[in-house]
Amino acid sequence: MSQRQVLQVFEQYQKARTQFVQMVAELATRPQNIETLQNAGVMSLLRPLLLDVVPTIQQTAALALGRLANYNGDLAEAVVKGDILPQLVYSLAEQNRFYKKAAAFVLRAVGKHSPQLAQAIVDCGALDTLVICLEDFDPGVKEAAAWALGYIARHNAELSQAVVDAGAVPLLVLCIQEPEIALKRIAASALSDISKHSPELAQTVVDVGAIAHLAQMILNPDSKLKRQVLSALSQIAKHSVDLAEMVVEAEIFPVVLTCLKDKDDYVKKNASTLIREIAKHTPELSQLIVNTGGVAAVTDCIGSCKGNIRLPGIMMLGYVAAHSENLAMAVIVSKAVPQLSVCLSEEPEDHIKAAAAWALGQIGRHTPEHARAVAVTNTLPVLLSLYMSTESSEDLQTKSKKAIKSILQKCTYLPALEPFLYDAPPNILKHVVGQFSKVLPYDSKARRLFVTSGGLKKVQEIKAGPGSLLQEYINSINSCYPEEIVRYYSPGYSDALLQRVDSYQPLAN
């Protein structure tokens, strides 16, 4: 009898522990409970339960800890300070798959908040055990381990290097080839986080042969997977010309252009980021993209979305046009300029407007033909208003000023220049008048138009310091016209005439 009673005490205790841990795990799924749990001191209670005899209690305790640490950084720090990590890491190597999943979940939850916490995880030797978990048979364990590694590698280059040194990259590439979609997603996202910090890390990822597998997965219909794959490829391609060429050699064009038409906005954004990172390195790569029709695809993509999703596409157009004037002409031919001017006027955010202004400046700065193509769409007044408005940020103002200056220096399309005579500030007016002085001496129709539209009158009204460049331009304009017309339009001419009438003595008969 007494034996049974003694054993019953133990049973009850065990039941109580199980129930406690299950309830805590369930409560921790709701964020509003977590504050209360933390105040009740749940960490110190959960910690000995991790070392419990019964495996299910251990697993549930690990799960509860993971959910708590996931919620915010303070709880994660409490997990680290409570010396829980070494125990987790030790038992990670030995337990069954449910425990491994729960422990990897805890590591991920702790590692995601800040680099210091991730460093603490690395310091207690978790990386090796996580890499061992990557070799496990169960795909859930692999996914949890890959997720944890990805979150650790996300913070900075040293942590990424530590993950790479632990030998995670070949295993991640193997994980990408597994049939489970969720595992592929997580592995692609982990590779993306590793390779984003430095060219050497990206080279390490490339050396394992990741690009070929990633390129194959662009065709996969799952949109979240496509997001991660495109993000990984763009992080690889952004570092150097060689890496970008290797990504291009994997024959992603023109397949990537289909991703620009995907329904998911982030797939579009990541695809245009990838194309931008490739286009910005050299003119040859930009030319490749233009030849496969990438500019048209990106222009349509810009037209179909709004906000920050458009930004990489706009920058891509700017980079392509910046390399050479033929590429800029190709961009113009693909009808990108009206789209960019729509972006410039529609978008509420300043940084997107600044990017659109920069792109337009790059397109229009090469030759008079290019400047004409930009000026015809009536974007110059918009740029001027952005430059003059006090609400624009400094970045927007500088970019629109540079764009206006570079376009104006080549613009010979006079109908677009005329409005500038009226509203431009003096530093821009100088360039406008300079352009007029270059065109008018050689074109008689333009001279006539200039007079009839009132431009000559406005030029006469401009006050310029003697000997300044502006005065020289004004003089060269005036020298294109006969003196009477110049005098007719000069200010105060009617007064001068009236004075002459006053002082005129009629001849006595």
Added chain:
Amino acid sequence: MATLARLQARSTFLVHQYYFRNSAVDVFRKKEYDAAVKIQSWFRGCQIRAYLRYLHRVATVIQKCWRGYLGRQHYQLIVKLEFCTMKMNLYNAMAVRIQKRWRGYRIRKYCFNYFYLKEYLKAVSETNDAIRYCYQGFAILDELCDHTAWRLKRKNTTLFPVYSMLNTSSHQMCGFSMPGNLRHQEALEEFAEMKEREEKKADLEREEKKRDYQARKMHYLLSTKQIPGIYNSPFRKDPDPWELRLQKAKPLISQRPKVKQKRDVNISNQLACTSARSLPQSEILPPIDRKQCQGPFRDITEVLEQRYKPLEPTLWMAEPINELKMAREELRKQEWMRNINDNMFLPFSSYHKNKKYIPLMHSSSKYGPNSYGSQHFRDENPKKWICDKDFQTVLPSFDLFSKYGKLYSKAGQII
């Protein structure tokens, strides 16, 4: 003597005369001398002048000839030089003509080929149109890429070497290559449309399946010979389409819907008995304003609780009865899997053969721990035992209080 006296008388006169005549003559002498000198000098001068004239004439002749000779020589040199210059100018002019033509040709053909640029831009816009509004599939995109690569290679062989040779200052034309310009090309637009069509089709199929399932569930609403069903109203001309669907549908065999696998490993999922029959949270709502049935019926919530009470096995039940044995077996299996050699590690027998075992002082003294109280708790009489094996605990323990407060009936409970 008279003469002498005369002379002496005249001497002074003579002296005076002499002196006077001399001085008179002296006056003239100078004059005459000057005149003579003048005449002589004039004559001499004429003479010399004539001579000089002669000399001049002669020298002029000599110089004239010499200068003529020199001049002719000089003139020939000049003529030669002029001739050479004229030839060089002619050559230069011809060379300028040739270079003019060649430079224009080179710039127009290699450095800035306007027509090639125009063609290139046209090809780019055609590719763009193809990409935007194309026809089929996706496989053609690959073909397009191949074609572009082929065209690149073809153009490369003719253009790139020339470019590298001749392109000195302008870096404007970087590797020109014609984009692929196929007839039947893949369009992104078509691809997107295709995707939409697929999705619509999938949606329609889903709708169809749902309706089919509903029809199967409602098969009893089919109209019979006696009573027309609700979808077959006698006031309608034709029966409702649902009626036709019901006629086609097979009656549904009630199946339990499959429980979806949750991502998180929840402990209750591992015990299958607890997951499916736990108290339904929000599906069955308690009836509102229900008249209390007559009779000693319990509260509906209590009844439901009891009905849907999850299984709460004691841990003694939850773990299998021979867990210790199974754990030992598992450990043995794992060791068997891991070990390379199955033989137990035998000690070096020769090492310890002659050694006598010296037990610990603690265990060999008679003042060690008493076994009563830890090893055995009561008197044992081994002679009375039936067999020497101990009882194996097969039956579960009698748990009196594990169901305390959980029974449905209140009989036997201590209040």
